[in-house]
Amino acid sequence: MVDYVTIWGISSRDISWVFAQLHLNLAAFVIAVPTFALIVEIIGFKTGDERYDNLAKDFARLITISLSLTSILGAIFLFVIIVLYPKFFSYFSQIFGGTMVFYAMLFFGEFIAAYLYYYGWDRLKNKKLLHIFIGFFLNSFGIAIMFVANAWVTFMMMPSGVKETGELYSLWEAINNPGWWPLNVHRLIANLAFGGAIVAAYAASNFLSAENEKEREYYDWMGYVGNFIAVSALIPLPFAGYWFGLEIYKYDQQMGITLMGGVLSWLWILQAIIIGVIFLGINYYLWIGMERIEGAERYRKYVPALLLVMTICFIIWFTPHSLVASLEEARKIGATLHPILSVLGIMTAKNTVVNIMILSTFLSFIIYRRSGKIPITSWARLGNFIFFSIIAVVAGYIIFLGIRGYFVETTVRINYSMYQVLAVLFVFIVCTPLDVAIYRKSNVIGSIKWGHMPPRSQYMLIVIAVSFTWLMGLMGFARSSSRLNWHVYKIMEDTSHSAFVPSLGYAAKIVSLITIIFFIMIGVIFFLTKMLEHRQEEKFKFIKE
Amino acid sequence: MEVKTGEKRTIRIFNPFFISGFLLVFIYLVLKFGIHPPIPSSLIAMYMGIIIFAIILYISSSESIFQEFLHPINLFLTLDRLKVPRTVIGIFIPLILGFWSYQMALPKYEPPAGLRTIHPAPPDEISVKDEKIVLSKANNPFRGDEVEKYKKEGWEIYFSRCMPCHGDNLNGNGHWAKRINPIPINFRDPGTIAMMPESFIFWRVAKGGMGLPDEGAPWDSAMPVWEHDLSAEEIWKVVLFIYEETGFQPKKWQ
Structure with missing residues (x-):
């Protein structure tokens, strides 16, 4: 058996890279959408508010076509691996052959559940619990499929359950390798963020092409919900990422350094820029959304301060530790590390500003929520004082730990990042219910005028979705490249002529190509979905209320 | 404070267009000359990119500020009495861009800036x-x-x-x-x-x-x-x- 096959002189790695990432992007979308379709459906069922049911059905409408396209891409990807990497696939099927059969059965189950879920929507209108039950099964199948695939990719990074020669001695250990659960959790949350952003982009494109006011109102609301889901999932995502990174370091320190401090370290600067754009974009969408709420003018004065804080945090976040400098510039600096800027380049500064950015985004949400209301609760002033005192104290605590992080040993500093995260979570847990309680009794001075958004707000939703997609591609490259010249890390070496880590510039081009192809596909899905759409007047009922 | 431009059209000195322009120039000068040792141009370009992005976000996040920002641009493009400066600027901008592109395309004798990993992964x-x-x-x-x-x-x-x-x-x-x-x-x-x-x-x-x-x-x-x-x-x-x-x-x- 030959080890590698090349077709038409095209790099086998690039072909498999493109198909793997495209499949992954669509799969993430297909796993995420049923999750929030089900959540929104349950909200609609519990509250009896039909607009949620209609929205959930709109989400579900996207599933069937996406699922077909995902499975076609998955099949192409499988053929690509079998044809181009025969020796690797032979070894891999010896290890995971059983799980591959299980994987195919799960896919079969997901297809049945997906079609039952969408096409049974109207028929099971009076048997909502049964329909929700089908939705639960659909989600279970989707998540199980992802877990199986995660076991394969994390085994390639952190092989377990095999001898040094590569022979399998425990399938369970191979599946339950150190990276499996962190990646399961990380991808589950990331899928929600990504799916929310894509749904928001779908709503934005429909908003921009809306033919009447009612459509604009509906898609404005849908975009808001999609964006809200994306933000809610984005905020805990870094914590799952830390866990995954920690497991990589624990498994193999060398791989951890390669990923975070070595050849791939510059990739994190790009990541910081993209996430910074996402954060600023999300806040921008909220600030611009306040324009459609009467009474929001009262909070407008806080926007410059929030933007200033976020911009400073953003700049600190992407300031690299070592600089790209010309020879002349390097001579002027006198070293590769700039004495002032290198201080901003290390993790204690980064962790601090990320947490402050999350807190600022939380504050943007709070002022958005409060825009059209005036609390009449007797203890509102005291409540507000406590509310903002908590945020101020926590922000001070995060900055204090960030500064102190420079003066303590590394093992202590690593714990600080956890304290900072916990402090932010504390704000969410305490301040969110406090805000709800303060505004439980309130005078509504202005309702949200859905549909009254300028087109630029919708373009921002599309920018956010594109940024998420590009980011996923970049992180996929990081994860795969951390294996360096190994198919299965330190078990099965990549001996092909592509066994090197491509440059960041080349990776950026491939990731951009994938992003473009993905959005063309998404465009086709949106177009086909729209063709299938038989809109009912009831969908717009909520607007009259 | 207001400047009369005739035809009952006025521009406030504290218009967002002028403020943002002033801010950009000020921040650039601080980054370029206010920090020692100097910051590499690659990083200044990144910083300025983010600052321009943030300013655009702020201006366009409110319709009234956005319209106010566009006001001097609209006046500049439409007022008859500004025809001469408009023509000068119209010629000047492509010339600047052309000169800049020429400078970028010129061969350089300095080695290109490289991404050097300070802490590479050690061998096993x-x-x-x-x-x-x-x-x-x-x-x-x-x-x-x-x-x-x-x-x-x-x-x-x-x-x-x-x-x-x-x-x-x-x-x-x-x-x-x-x-x-x-x-x-x-x-x-x-x-x-x-x-x-x-x-x-x-x-x-x-x-x-x-x-x-x-x-x-x-x-x-x-x-x-x-x-x-x-x-x-x-x-x-x-x-x-x-x-x-x-x-x-x-x-x-x-």
Whole structure:
């Protein structure tokens, strides 16, 4: 058996890279959408508010076509691996052959559940619990499929359950390798963020092409919900990422350094820029959304301060530790590390500003929520004082730990990042219910005028979705490249002529190509979905209320 | 304060268009000339990109500010009396862009700026004087009850071998430092040895610049290969001295 096959002189790695990432992007979308379709459906069922049911059905409408396209891409990807990497696939099927059969059965189950879920929507209108039950099964199948695939990719990074020669001695250990659960959790949350952003982009494109006011109102609301889901999932995502990174370091320190401090370290600067754009974009969408709420003018004065804080945090976040400098510039600096800027380049500064950015985004949400209301609760002033005192104290605590992080040993500093995260979570847990309680009794001075958004707000939703997609591609490259010249890390070496880590510039081009192809596909899905759409007047009922 | 432009059209001096323009110029000047040593142009470009993005977001996040921002542009493009300056600007902008493109396309004799990884991933194991050392498991053998004694021995080695480049204050400012590019590392910077385990530093001292992997640009380091002159014990002692003298705790392998 030959080890590698090349077709038409095209790099086998690039072909498999493109198909793997495209499949992954669509799969993430297909796993995420049923999750929030089900959540929104349950909200609609519990509250009896039909607009949620209609929205959930709109989400579900996207599933069937996406699922077909995902499975076609998955099949192409499988053929690509079998044809181009025969020796690797032979070894891999010896290890995971059983799980591959299980994987195919799960896919079969997901297809049945997906079609039952969408096409049974109207028929099971009076048997909502049964329909929700089908939705639960659909989600279970989707998540199980992802877990199986995660076991394969994390085994390639952190092989377990095999001898040094590569022979399998425990399938369970191979599946339950150190990276499996962190990646399961990380991808589950990331899928929600990504799916929310894509749904928001779908709503934005429909908003921009809306033919009447009612459509604009509906898609404005849908975009808001999609964006809200994306933000809610984005905020805990870094914590799952830390866990995954920690497991990589624990498994193999060398791989951890390669990923975070070595050849791939510059990739994190790009990541910081993209996430910074996402954060600023999300806040921008909220600030611009306040324009459609009467009474929001009262909070407008806080926007410059929030933007200033976020911009400073953003700049600190992407300031690299070592600089790209010309020879002349390097001579002027006198070293590769700039004495002032290198201080901003290390993790204690980064962790601090990320947490402050999350807190600022939380504050943007709070002022958005409060825009059209005036609390009449007797203890509102005291409540507000406590509310903002908590945020101020926590922000001070995060900055204090960030500064102190420079003066303590590394093992202590690593714990600080956890304290900072916990402090932010504390704000969410305490301040969110406090805000709800303060505004439980309130005078509504202005309702949200859905549909009254300028087109630029919708373009921002599309920018956010594109940024998420590009980011996923970049992180996929990081994860795969951390294996360096190994198919299965330190078990099965990549001996092909592509066994090197491509440059960041080349990776950026491939990731951009994938992003473009993905959005063309998404465009086709949106177009086909729209063709299938038989809109009912009831969908717009909520607007009259 | 308002400036009359005739035809009952006025522009406020504190118009967002002028404020943002002033802000951009001010921030650029601060970044370019206000920080020493100077910031590389690649980073200034990134900073300015983000600041322009943030300003655009702020201006367009409110319809009234957005319209106010557009107002001077609209007036400039439509007022008859501004026809001459409009024509001048219309010619000037493409000329500037053309000149800029020409400058960018000109061949340069300076080597291109490169991405050098300061802390590349070390190999699994290294061999020093035929002794195999697994870096992820190696600990400094001189950390124990007699740290002060070994620190003193490390001090002697440091001052005979390392001081000319890394300086008597360990801040990378030795008397040869200015003749080396890039200059020797500053051990007192919290972003250097404090971020690394001791065995990483051992590896760097033993194998020197030539022992760096490609990502660390071995052709771009003047660090000698000290295993030719020092024993493994002597290298461990000098590593001990550097940490003890700076007060940094080595990072532990996780």
